[in-house]
Amino acid sequence: MKNTYPYYYKDFTCIADKCPDTCCAGWQIVVDSESAGKYSCAGGEIGNKLRRSMAVDSDGDTVFVSQNGRCPFLLESNLCEIYTELGKESLCKTCTLFPRHITHLGSRKETGLSLSCPEAARLIFSSSEPISFETAEDGAMPEPNSIDPTLYFTLVKAQKTAINILQNRDFAIAQRLIAFVRFCDRVQQEIRAKKIADVAVAAEFFAPVPFSKVKAENTLKKCFETLECLEKLDVRWNAELESAKNITPEKSKEFRKILSESEWEAEHLAVYFTFRYFMTAAFDGKLAEKAKFTVLSVIACLILQAALPDFSQKSARIEAARRYSKEVEHSAENMAAVTLAIKKSRCFGSDNLINILSR
Ligand code: SF4
Numbered sequence: 001m002k003n004t005y006p007y008y009y010k011d012f013t014c015i016a017d018k019c020p021d022t023c024c025a026g027w028q029i030v031v032d033s034e035s036a037g038k039y040s041c042a043g044g045e046i047g048n049k050l051r052r053s054m055a056v057d058s059d060g061d062t063v064f065v066s067q068n069g070r071c072p073f074l075l076e077s078n079l080c081e082i083y084t085e086l087g088k089e090s091l092c093k094t095c096t097l098f099p100r101h102i103t104h105l106g107s108r109k110e111t112g113l114s115l116s117c118p119e120a121a122r123l124i125f126s127s128s129e130p131i132s133f134e135t136a137e138d139g140a141m142p143e144p145n146s147i148d149p150t151l152y153f154t155l156v157k158a159q160k161t162a163i164n165i166l167q168n169r170d171f172a173i174a175q176r177l178i179a180f181v182r183f184c185d186r187v188q189q190e191i192r193a194k195k196i197a198d199v200a201v202a203a204e205f206f207a208p209v210p211f212s213k214v215k216a217e218n219t220l221k222k223c224f225e226t227l228e229c230l231e232k233l234d235v236r237w238n239a240e241l242e243s244a245k246n247i248t249p250e251k252s253k254e255f256r257k258i259l260s261e262s263e264w265e266a267e268h269l270a271v272y273f274t275f276r277y278f279m280t281a282a283f284d285g286k287l288a289e290k291a292k293f294t295v296l297s298v299i300a301c302l303i304l305q306a307a308l309p310d311f312s313q314k315s316a317r318i319e320a321a322r323r324y325s326k327e328v329e330h331s332a333e334n335m336a337a338v339t340l341a342i343k344k345s346r347c348f349g350s351d352n353l354i355n356i357l358s359r
Pocket residue numbers: 013014015016019020021022023024098099116117118119120
């Protein structure tokens with residue numbers, strides 16, 4: 001099977017006890033049935049602890065019941081007890097996979113690293129060069145799928161164009177995001193008409209569009225309301241949102257100056273979300289929703305960054321984006337809530353997102 005991944009993917013190694021924010025705290029680990037079966041038969045004290053620590057949650061998933069927000073196997077040293085006692089091969093699928101994410105597309109897959117992991121975040125922003133992608137055969141057999149081939153080829157072609165738009169450094173990042181939204185809307189129309197999109201990177205997507213400052217403020221308000229209603233994975237989230245809502249015009253001006261000098265970071269964010277979600281439209285045909293989630297996420301990350309006391313530090317800006325990813329992307333409930341808001345609220349229409357980007 002062909003596997004496409006960003007250039008930094010193969011450089012990832014978990015930094016384990018050196019990690020500033022372990023992935024084994026803040027959420028419950030879902031244990032796959034094969035691992036749960038093995039854990040049920042494990043011997044010794046670790047076997048007893050494995051059996052004691054598993055429970056079925058309200059969704060019917062087997063999980064490790066967290067203790068004070070931490071996985072019960074996360075040692076004081078922040079090393080994993082299952083890994084140290086039983087070896088790497090005994091980890092369940094969730095722990096083996098994280099922070100890798102995979103989109104299976106039948107004969108091909110796309111693999112990346114989740115921004116919520118500090119080491120992955122470091123790699124994603126390790127170079128200001130445009131993020132490039134590699135494709136290699138991984139020896140796995142293609143998987144049966146029910147993806148519509150016309151839709152698939154439309155999306156493959158469109159994803160390349162979308163990333164080219166986002167990486168077109170002849171334009172400011174806000175203009176690129178506007179062109180991206182407009183381009184994805186056009187592709188969505190082609191999908192509805194069941195045609196293979198044949199939309200070149202035309203200058204029309206970069207042409208100026210009228211905007212309304214009032215509508216931009218309303219959309220931002222709705223954006224905060226949506227984020228405030230999410231399940232909280234970290235107690236700091238509300239305070240961070242509160243600061244983001246109260247950025248002074250002076251601070252905003254200062255941040256815009258920093259942003260103009262580091263636009264590649266926002267570009268990398270947009271490319272990260274696009275690579276991660278664009279092709280998932282192959283399963284439901286809803287490309288415009290994925291595009292809006294990308295733009296909304298970039299806007300939210302930039303506002304959270306602007307609220308930081310030390311936003312001139314690159315490491316602080318990356319940490320704010322990483323925390324957004326952890327809060328939003330790593331809770332199925334939160335992703336569903338944001339997706340529903342995008343789908344239902346007129347506030348998240350393309351024209352309103354363009355209003356925010358044009359401010
Ligand atoms: S968040 Fe990333 S670096 Fe940290 S423990 Fe998890 S996989 Fe390792």
